[in-house]
Amino acid sequence: MKKLIFLFASISLLVSCSKEITIDLPEVKQKIVVDGGIVTGEYALVTLTWSAGYFDPVDSAALSNSIISNALVIVSDGVQTDTLQPQLDFNYIVPLVYKGSVITGQVGRTYSISITVGNETVTASTTIPNPVPLDSAWFEVEPDKDSLGFMWARMSDPPANGNGYRWFTKRIGEDVRYLPPFGSAFDDKFINGTSFDFAFNRPRSSDPNAPEDETERGYFKIGDVVAIRFASIGQNEVNFFSSYETELSNNGNPFASPGVVESNIEGGLGIWCGYAASQDTVICQ
Numbered sequence: 001m002k003k004l005i006f007l008f009a010s011i012s013l014l015v016s017c018s019k020e021i022t023i024d025l026p027e028v029k030q031k032i033v034v035d036g037g038i039v040t041g042e043y044a045l046v047t048l049t050w051s052a053g054y055f056d057p058v059d060s061a062a063l064s065n066s067i068i069s070n071a072l073v074i075v076s077d078g079v080q081t082d083t084l085q086p087q088l089d090f091n092y093i094v095p096l097v098y099k100g101s102v103i104t105g106q107v108g109r110t111y112s113i114s115i116t117v118g119n120e121t122v123t124a125s126t127t128i129p130n131p132v133p134l135d136s137a138w139f140e141v142e143p144d145k146d147s148l149g150f151m152w153a154r155m156s157d158p159p160a161n162g163n164g165y166r167w168f169t170k171r172i173g174e175d176v177r178y179l180p181p182f183g184s185a186f187d188d189k190f191i192n193g194t195s196f197d198f199a200f201n202r203p204r205s206s207d208p209n210a211p212e213d214e215t216e217r218g219y220f221k222i223g224d225v226v227a228i229r230f231a232s233i234g235q236n237e238v239n240f241f242s243s244y245e246t247e248l249s250n251n252g253n254p255f256a257s258p259g260v261v262e263s264n265i266e267g268g269l270g271i272w273c274g275y276a277a278s279q280d281t282v283i284c285q
Helices: 002-017 060-066 235-250
Strands: 032-039 043-050 072-076 081-088 096-104 110-117 120-127 136-141 148-156 164-171 185-187 195-200 225-233 269-283
Touching (some): 032 110, 032 120, 043 081, 148 225
Parallel strands (some): 032 269
Antiparallel strands (some): 043 096, 072 110, 110 120, 136 148, 225 269
């Protein structure tokens, strides 16, 4: 009985000492978020949004309100300038896309971008490196799957350090544009000067509402005709994609260490990337 009385007294003491604490989080200034690039032989393409607070709602209305539609976007290669024009393109998650019409990407050139929205201006620059084409590419069925598998490729990394790469695929007749899978960017830190084989899964469709057989998620299948875009990119650009995807994978994980996404946008967030792209096509059979 004495033990029970002591237990109830202790609980009462703890309850009486509890206090509701309210923390006022400081407001974070919105920043311009850039997702842009220029590919060899193609015009620049950029999407722009405003950053959101950590506890802000995430829904279609919030995405719509975050889209920046009144920006002045100028790309320069040091000789010419190209003022990108906003266009509706529902093949992108952000359906308002700024597209160029004057400057196309060329190997070895550096491209600067200036984005002005009201009184705010952000800038960045990127260089298109020398391309490193794939030695070969093929489809391979997984041992425990009947007709499903991954896309494989073989490449030979040049002897110089600091080469970066990014992988994209597009299923002809299925995908409306080239899409990167998770973990699409890598550098030659552990593969410098070597030849090796590697594989990638199929990325999610650009249309989040597109119906998909769950058993086929992440797989290519026999009968697919897959266009591959393998692009050389700079080390700073690899750092962005790697740190960005690390943060995505850590989202909601209470045991993950907080990190910083390594943006190359001065005054803002996001990426401006130059791609030296090589192409290949594989018939899955």
